[in-house]
Amino acid sequence: MKKLINAVDAVLAESLDGFAAAHADILTMGEERKFVRRRTLKPGKVGLISGGGSGHEPLHAGFVGLGMLDAACPGQVFTSPTPDQMLAAAEAVDTGAGVLFIVKNYEGDVMNFAMAAEMAGREVATVITDDDVAVENSTYTTGRRGVAGTLIVERIVGAAAEQGRDLAALQALGEAVNGRTRSMGVALSSCTVPAAGTPTFTLGEDEMEMGVGIHGEPGRRRVRLASADAIAEEMLGSVLKDLAPRRGAEALLLVNGFGGTPLMELYLMVDSARRVLEGAGVKAVRFLTGSYVTSLEMAGCSLTLSLLDAETTALWDAPLHTPALRWGA
Amino acid sequence: MKKLINAVDAVLAESLDGFAAAHADILTMGEERKFVRRRTLKPGKVGLISGGGSGHEPLHAGFVGLGMLDAACPGQVFTSPTPDQMLAAAEAVDTGAGVLFIVKNYEGDVMNFAMAAEMAGREVATVITDDDVAVENSTYTTGRRGVAGTLIVERIVGAAAEQGRDLAALQALGEAVNGRTRSMGVALSSCTVPAAGTPTFTLGEDEMEMGVGIHGEPGRRRVRLASADAIAEEMLGSVLKDLAPRRGAEALLLVNGFGGTPLMELYLMVDSARRVLEGAGVKAVRFLTGSYVTSLEMAGCSLTLSLLDAETTALWDAPLHTPALRWGA
Helix, strand or coil, X not given: CCCCCCCHHHHHHHHHHHHHHHCCCCEEECHHHCCEEEXXXXXXXXXXXXXXXXXXXXXXXXXXXXXXXXXXXXEEECCCCCHHHHXXXXXXXXXXXXXXXXXXXXXXXXXXXXXXXXXXXXXXEEEEECCECCCCCEXXXXXXXXXXXHHHHHHXXXXXXXXXXXXXXHHHHHHHHHHCEEEEEEECCCCECCCCCCECCCCCCXXXXXXXXXXXXXXXXXXXXXXXXXXXXXXXXXXXXXXXXCCCCEEEEEEEECECCCHHHHHHHHHHHHHHHHHHCCEEEEEEEECCCCCCCECEEEXXXXXXCHHXXXXXXXXXXXXXXXXXX | CCCCCCCHHHHHHHHHHHHHHHXXXXXXXXXXXXXXXXXXXXXXXXXXXXXXXXXXXXXXXXXXXXXXXXXXXXXXECCCCCHHHHHHHHHHHCCCCCEEEEEXXXXXXXXXXXXXXXXXXXXXXXXXXCCECCCCCECCECCCCCCCHHHHHHHHHHHHHHCCCCHHHHHHHHHHHHHCEEEEEEECCCCECCCCCCECCXXXXXXXXXXXXCCCCCCCEEEECCCHHHHHHHHHHHHHHHHCCCCCCEEEEEEEECECCCHXXXXXXXXXXXXXXXXHCCEEEEEEEECCCCCCCECEEEXXXXXXXXXXXXXXXXXXXXXXXXXXX
């Protein structure tokens, strides 16, 4: 295992310490590193909290800040955070308007956030994201997996929260955005969880895992490496079949790298994806390209399409200031 | 070779097309893809142009926009752009105040930019960056290599250009910033140039290349994989020895991934680097962490330290709006 680390059991703590130091203008770390939270809270604003296993950076802690999350709870690599982390985060960011949990659909995450919601003794609502069209049930999931589309939900709901919407409205908005957002991914290589020390799975020299999950869990099938155009057609084909957008629909295209794929290839995938979208009569009016929801150093990418209307486009564009995404602020 | 591509000879063109489509609000592509340039030019502002081989994305095209470059000329992967690209870019962005070339110190780049400067028939000045302390001469270089510190020069000079400084002042500023900026890198794996199809070099299971260049060219020595702390000590030790900052000096710390290293490890390197800087009495007052000057999918990172004063800190913080970096705008 080749990684820039000191000791396997210190990876998360040391990475969080570096992260908190580098972004001290935006955020601060909670006690015992249970959560990362915005340095400045807005009284009366609903508190947005997400979290999950680490190894997907910048998701979620990299999205804490103005116009997105108020706090993020980091678990160990690919391991759910615990309910006491979520309780401490809720205590820290609830300014009286309640708290919204945004949770990727994995059994451990869903269970622990549900437990925290029950124990919180405050107003809590939850949005579960499940944007991955690749498979219905999976290694850690009943139902579809929550993957890269989660950041779009966090962002759009985060912008609406900033405008003062109440908890019920934000929950409804989050569910609506999740319902209009679909993703699918492909892996060209595995990743290695530090505590395991060996690759999560193995692929032949000319194989790829079509429909892979963000923990390296199996997708639909293992096939021969295909061209970027063929990959975009299969992944967006599945996404479009599921979303069934009308011709002329406007959308956000997120081309997300899994951690080991260079930006040059991600932009090439943008080009391939555009051809598929044009063929389907869908107009990409917003683009986000980069490694935002990763699987450590896994090579590959996911394509996410999120249908936009005037309201969600304006929310996407609203001022945003987080470690990983920033505009208009 | 496992890459998200269609055909080896279409990689650059298709990647540029995707890039230009995704960032059409900021920039536009020149004829025959000779350059990428800012959509809106500021009359009377000196035009800032950089360029170099592709495969280092987001450098340079990802830094075209308000507060940084006016144009970037992309060569084929790890291959210098040609003088006619630079001439076309100069023609496109010179609004009467002349043009500044910012060039990484590689023989091909330096020669071609010099040829373009001579042929341009307009006022041209050049800043050569050579921030890499690892080796004096190298595969493609007489003198030190220009690496990740180049983006700091592009940014600070870009902000000053936005304020209306003249060509001579910008050239002097660029040289001063380059003189206060030092970098060193380490590779944990090789990269594969698409046209070559096989890895540029090979490393054993527990080896790293200390002082590697951004084309995978040799560094100082090949050694056993060390801890993040030991790597930070060696790399920043060399940087600090060369810069010789006074105790209490303020600096920008850039922890730059080479393309295949996850953000989680880069932030861990921030933590290691901070310990070294604290020991040296240097105060990191600005941080930039991410894969900004890459070598395709190479695993590893570089550490760059750039000494700041009140003027350069303010320029670093000024409004910036490019595809890869954005703040205050």
